[in-house]
Amino acid sequence: MRKILTLTLALIGTASASTITVWYAGTFQGHMDLVNKTIVPAFEKANPGVDVRVEFVPWGDLSTKLNASFAAGNAPDVFMHGAAATAGFAANGRIVPLDSYLTQIDTKDFGKTLNQGQYLGKKYMVPVFGAGRLLVYRKDLFQQVGLDPNKPPTTWNTMLAAARKLTTRDSSGRIQRAGLLLDSAGTNLQQVYASLLWQAGGDFFDDANKVVKFDGIQGIQALKFMQQLFDPQTGVSPLGEPVSPVSPLVTGRAAMLFAVPDDLTTIKVNNPDVYAKLAVAPALKDKEQATLYSFSGFFLNADSKDKADAWNYIKFATSSKNLEDFNAAAGNIPPLQSLVSASFVKSNPILQSYIQNMQYAVGNPNVPNWTKMRDILSVQLERAIYGKASAAEALRTAAQSVKRELPK
Amino acid sequence: MIQKRWAVWPFVLPGLLYLVFTHLAPTLYALYLSFTSYDPAQRGGPEWLGLDNYARLLTDPQVARALLVTAQFAFEVIPLNIVFALALALLLNAASRRLSGLRAAFFLPSVASAVVVSLIWLWLYEPTFGLLNQAFKAVGLGPMPWLSDPNWALHSLVIMRVWRGVGWNAVIYLAALQTIPEDVKEAGRVDGASDWQVFRYITWPLLTPVTIYVVVTGLISTFQTFAEPFVMTKGGPLESTTTVGVLIYRQAFEYGEMGLASATSFLLAIVIFALALLNFLRVRRAG
Amino acid sequence: MKSRALINMGVIAFALVTLAPFAWILLSSFKPQSEIFAWPPHFLPTRLSLEHYVYALTSTHIPLYFLNSLIVAIMVVAGNLLIAVPTGYAFARLPFQYRDQLFLAVLAGMMVPNQATVIPLFIITKHLPLLGGNDLSGAGGNGLLGTHLGLALPHIVLAFVIFLSRQFFSELPGELRDAARIDGATEGQVFWRVYVPISLPLLATITIFSFVAAWDDFLWALIVGVGEETRTLQVGLSVFLTQGSANWGPLLAATVLATIPIVILFIVNQRAFIAGLATGSDK
Incomplete structure (x- = not known):
């Protein structure tokens, strides 16, 4: 009317x-x-x-x-x-x-x-x-493998150790339950890498957004750590877990993963029993305590x-x-x-945990052509975690292409 | 008989004029854009670049890769499609007439929308509770990494595409089979030919025009494939399903490189046209 | 006789493989919300629930999207039957200059992917003179953006329909035209009174084909639709796919609903459609 x-x-x-x-x-x-x-x-x-x-x-x-x-x-x-x-x-x-x-x-x-x-x-x-990206974990699974569900990992090393304990493999060695499930492609891969990069004390660009810095020593460290997480033999996450309508935290495919609040709202609505077993870890620290918020x-x-x-x-x-x-x-x-x-x-x-951790918030860089740079980086990160390139080589290739997209 | 020249125009003009403004004009404009640098978000409008975009395409390893992925997809889909469509057509031709009602069923996948079909297969390929891996598990086979393994993802898209196209092509083959007079085949059998020989030396050659049609329409549709990888794999993993269609979409709508996207589109059109022409020429020489 | 049974079983096996994915989705769409996300999953619903259909039809704009898609598809079918079919007929039966060259140009147009032409056409659509508040130079308004006609625009005359019609008419005997012409019929009378009545298979095929082309369009519908009033069903489906949404149930229901018109259209036209499609390939 x-x-x-x-x-x-x-x-x-x-x-x-x-x-x-x-x-x-x-x-x-x-x-x-x-x-x-x-x-x-x-x-x-x-x-x-x-x-x-x-x-x-x-x-x-x-x-x-x-x-x-x-x-x-x-x-x-x-x-x-x-x-x-x-x-x-x-x-x-x-x-x-x-x-x-x-x-x-x-x-x-x-x-x-x-x-x-x-x-x-x-x-x-x-x-x-x-939205922020924090480590979310299943308390019941922590207990199952003898980890203290009230003491989530706070550093790279404790996270890796916990993830290894939580990972289970089938008879042929394939990961059945990922200790820490990571996306191995696209925006999510770039976002997890960004957090690791900042935690290592690095950054994408210099303060004026004129010079590419992610191919430096901290960037390489962060990517090498990611390669460890994805290692086919000793890693804690399978490569190429596809999107599924049900969260891997619900299906038991993952014991920990990096999630944004939206992901958890979905679990809360559809699987309240699983939601009750979830907890959030504080932003991780290597050299710095930091994580992506946008x-x-x-x-x-x-x-x-x-x-x-x-x-x-x-x-x-x-x-x-x-x-x-x-x-x-x-x-x-x-x-x-x-x-x-x-x-x-x-x-x-x-x-509340997400809000408390906002003190460690870092945002993606604000530069023109960011979407394209992000994709260039994602493609190279993917190559590195699939073992098609070394961390240094992948980041150098990405940096060369990204440089061309930076405003003169 | 006196032919009035103008009498043909009421038939041709509305259709052609319409195509001129909805297809030809945008295509020519896109052709112009392919020689420019144009970002829709930028205010300046297109800037003339000459052949730069094309030069960039020919040296860009990503474009070469996407072309290879697309070609692999097409050359897996088309033969499989023909084999299964022909098998189904031969079966339908020999099956009891009561089953002819099932023909509608075979069509359903090809008339359902690409987005809908992609969504359905995303569920089928789900690693743990998808129908396919559940079925594999029931017979004791390990879970297949359908869409998550760079060596498998493209094949999984091929399977889905073949499933989608078989019914359509089978009906075309079936119609052609029904036009082959029984006595031609009978003559072969009288000469002592086996069923296979009758098929190989009598039926198959007579089906050549249909096969050409299936191949050419197949080339056009497979080389432009976009929706399935876009919905299901976003071109991954490891760019293993980044078809030229996906690449064009990214250039045009995600990176604001409309000029480059147009150039890529024309490159693709030339490849399709060349392959279709090759096919026609081969037939003309043969027949 | 034994081999006939084997053959029948082969056909049935093909049909099962073809239909299983649809059957699964259809069944899932009747699962109650609690079972869609249940872990471990139930394959068959424990009870049939209409909740997703009720939700999709009453709490969302799906009925509006459905109506929009239907309006657009009807425009497209009408356009192709009234404009594209006569054009194909002319390419097959009427002599005129540059006929083969023009036909080749129509075919070549099918080979340029629409991702490249969609923005140019979008700009043209916005600047159509004297439409949607535009002046004679095409400025000032929005042209046909946000209208059903705008959504139908690229499909009203489809190159493939011209191609299919040409194939069909070139297989019909040309003597029909000659005879009617000698009797004094005009070209228009020949077409409408002689050829159209014997072209039902073609018309059925084109009805289905152009309906599907309009019904399935995504990219064009996405950018030309303005607001809810001109959002189509395919674009509406992606609304349910958004991040963090728990809308798989209604998505499944909407997916089933989106397939219904095509199934109905197909069953009604089945016999003629199959005959019509087969003619396209003979030449």
Whole structure:
């Protein structure tokens, strides 16, 4: 009915109605319900004359749809994306620096999360939710093999020792249960490597993002450690475990793995008995204690014809109340410090652990062409763990290609 | 009879004009883009590069690899498809008429969407509780690393593709088999030929036009394969299922290299065209 | 007689292998939520549950996506029957200049992968003059983006349909045309009154083929659809596949639902379809 009404109004031209389009990334049902049934109606009520058209785009399809809409010039006024996309869009002038708008909100409460969307000193993203990668393990399996379920591993060596104890093999020597299951391809492989790299005291680039550093001594150390984890004879993870609809923690294929909070929410809903046996280890330490955290948030399109209303929507959707509801829906990490004591966090010890470990958070580098660099690196990491190249050789090859993608 | 020249245009023009603007224009534009550097997210628009993209493609080991993977996929799928389709067609031709209702069943895989089929097979290939490994376990065979082993993943995609295409091609073969007069084969048998010899020297040569058709449509569809590896393996492990289709998609939509993606597409089109032409020429010489 | 039994068994074995994956998915879609993720897995549902269908049909936009796909597919079928079939007929039966060259060009077009042409066509679609708020120069509005016609655009005339029609009509006797022409019929009358009535196998084949082409499209539907109003079923399926979502149950149900129209269409047209498809290969 409302749609017909808006259409009629638009046709007779009486309303000075403005329409803004907003793309949310991800299609979690709880998020869609919250936005469609609560946030947008409340916003439209508070801002008469503004019509918000929301679309939920699956993460995997987001780049495709954005690229096409930029090419044709009909990109949404507001869109959600991961922080690592900031540099690319900012360098191309596709998004607006938000510094002048940010004076209107309580930026202190966002703390350091606002810096994730920073490029060349300007802030482009208002964070909505976060994810971190921590070691999650099955307490019951720890007990079974004589490990103390209340003393999770904290260093590379203790993790490897525990994983070896937890690994079981069949008669032909194939791993039946991985002590520590790792993805051996793609973004997940790169993300685990990133954490190890930082733990070894290394980094992808220098501070100005001009010089490639991951092929240095710390990078090689991190990759060599990964090779150990995947070693066919003495390793703790099989190569090439494919995606499965059921988490390996549930099927018993894995005793430990690196997970983001979303993964655990799924287990909580479908297999509550297994969920009760899970615990989270603190961020690992080699030289440094560090792990990957990344936030996703809203960006404001530079071509938006109604930037004032678009910003108003961002401001409204990232109010403390709305962020609380949004993060409670899927059990994500809220970007606001004030929400650390919210009831959905307090009732969720696993989420609490993720929030506590945010003090060790490091983000992926914010450079243009990051997606491509990430893929180049993943391919070479994969070669190294399959034994097709030495750690040094794989990283050198990756570094050479990545250098060509860095802005001059 | 007086032929009015304009009388043909109401038939041809709407279709051709439509193709001009929905196919020819985008193709020409893509051809232009293949000589440029174009990132849709960039504001500047396309920048002329001349032949740089093509030069890059010809020296890029990743492109060569993807072409090899694609060719291997095609040359495994097409012969297997023909063998199974022909076997099924011969069976259907000889089976009791009551079973002809089953033909619809053989078609189902080829008309179901590629994404749906990929999802179904992702479940079948699931290492521990997938139907296939459960069946293997029941007969005492170890779990197969269907999609996780770089030496196996492409073959697993081949199996799925053959499963998908056999019914379609079998019906085409069946129709052709039914047009072969029984007395031709009978004459062979009278001369003392075995069933195999009748098939080898009489039936098979008569099926040549159908085989050509199956090969050419097979070349076009297998060389453009994208959905199955994209949904099931993302091109891995170790790039072992990165077909040219997957590579083009990454270039165009993930890396913002539309110009390079266009050049790769035309390279692929040339390869398909050359192979299809080769096939036609071979037949023309033979027949 | 014994060999006939063996042959029948062979056919049945082929059918089982072909159908087993579908049967498994169909059964799984009736499993209650607790059993889909149960570990160890149950192969057969302990009880049949409609919960995923009820959820997919009442709590999601699947019915809307379904309707959108259906509208687009009907446009595509109509376009191919009314525009592409006559074009194929002309290539087979009517003499005109550059006929073979034009036909070759149509075929060559099938060899360029659509990942390359999808963005150029997208730009064209947005800038169609006088449509969707555009002015004469094609600026100002959104053209056909976010419309059903926009979704149908690349499929309304399919090169493969022209190819199939040409093959079919070139196998029909040309004397039919000559005879009718001598009787004073126009080219249009010859086509509609003489050839179309004996082309049911072709029309059935093309109905199914173009329906499937529209129904299965993903990449184009993904970028041209705007909002829920013009999201198609294939794009909608990927909504259920999102990270961290526990929506495998509804995904299975939606997968089954997405296959139903094709199965119905196929069963209705089966006989004619098989006859029509077979003609494409003879030349």
